[in-house]
Amino acid sequence: MVSAVFHSPIAAAEGSAIKTEASPANSTGASKLKDAKTATPAWQEQPTPGFDWSGLLLKVLPPIFGIALLIGIWAMVSIGTASSIPSPLETWKQAVVIFSDPFYSKGPNDQGVGWNILFSLKRVAVGFGLAAVVGIPVGFMIGRFEFLSRMFNPLISLLRPVSPLAWLPIGLLVFKGANPAAIWTIFICSIWPMIINTAVGVQRVPQDYMNVARVLNLSEWKIVTKILFPSVLPYMLTGVRLAVGTAWLVIVAAEMLTGGVGIGFWVWDEWNNLNVKNIIIAIFVIGIVGLLLEYALIKLATAFTFEEVKS
Template sequence: MVSAVFHGPATDTVDPGAHANAPRIRQHAPPDERAAPPRMPLARRLGSWAQRALPPVLGLMLLVMLWSIVARGDGIPGPLATWQQAQEVFSDPFYRNGPNDQGVGWNVLASLQRVCIGFGLAALVGIPLGFVIGRFDFLSRMFNPLISLLRPVSPLAWLPIGLLVFKGADPAAIWTIFICSIWPMVINTATGVQRVPQDYMNVARVLNLSEWKIATTILFPSVLPYMLTGVRLAVGTAWLVIVAAEMLTGGVGIGFWVWDEWNNLNVANIIIAIFVIGIVGLVLELALVKLASAFTFEEVKT
């Protein structure tokens, strides 16, 4: 009983295990600190951004510099005069003052409408045709001479045929887009079908698959990268062709707008139209590259 009086409290007792564990508990970081990813230093991020942005900026500066030099002696409007004219043009791009006097916005939309119709018809015909040409050797040997003969023909050579057959400017322009944009899709799709590994076809033959089953389960996934490459090439060709076709057929369209401004000797608007055509073509190309990257291999992005 007496000895119990002189014993200290239980909390005064030394616990070696407790003292050993205490420093380790204090060294643990909060859960949110452990989960936070390391951040790239600001200077390094700015340097990486500058490396990506500097080359295109220098390229645009070189273009403006050469443009300014050429504009001094040839009567071509310089960058500043063209910029001032562009502000006026784009202040109201959708005005209408009659059938032959419309804003640049309506002209671009009219050209895109013709491109979509002609390109869509070419895809409906060209992609299935490429599948059957690549799938059957007899059809391949039958169509290859025709494609080799017709593909190098200039796009504008088809325009008079369209005017003669369809009796109208719009159908003739759509026909020209169709006949010029169909070849990349036919050729690339047929090439993709012919490059499907023969082992896949042997397995399909062993399993006694139908032609529809072969096309949907074997050919289509393998041919998709080639097909999308053909689509990208075809839409670029279609946008090039429509500008030239509209210069000859007239009506509403970006090509007609260029020719009309030339007749009015408004060179600044012609330069503006050149930039508009390039930007629209670039947007179409980037959209198709994005689509192709979602379905194909990494090298398509380049």
């Protein structure tokens, strides 16, 4: 005999309602749904950030104050020396006259400031380029092989502190000309930062890299191009940046002694003419050109430098 139990529809509906009211999960879900409907979107809650005026002022005001301080001291020195040192305003007026026609030519010893800068940059480029061609490979070899490091370290320590002008007579004696002597002086004074920084970079390559290269039986060329060069590049570019600053300093001193067209000769020639305004202008020109050279190399080094080295 089979028995069946029938439930009333009214009772079933009442039981379902009781279960729904008693269930905490359903209660929580309903409250979450209600909160979601009434919540404000996240993009509406976040205020739009305004322009960072404090950061801009922090970048702009200190350089302006520094330049104003320099001009103020310059003006006081001009007043204190009874105008033996020209004032900033007088020097500015003279600079406007000079740069109105920077590329005039009135003979071999009377050239515009533009030609003087270009001739000096040409000498720096030749001497600096030769120093890079020789110094960077020598630095790699000194850093790579301990025997060469021990052999060259005493020579570098002996020759590096020698004053640039001490090399100039040697260049005049060997090359029999002022222009190659100036290039020689730039070369011999620019080569040391490249050698030292490149060698230090090679020596600081992690030993694990070299062990892996030895296990893989890599050739010396692949070790240099695949392992050493990417690791040494930040150090090498630092040496290049230091070397170009040294080269620009040296060319001014060398041209004062050798003569011809160049920014150093222009300074010396204006001194012989007792034209102090042009000397001050030349000082600013030398500083600005050196600053631009260093800034360009810093940007180049930043582009090829790892993030941890940049910081």
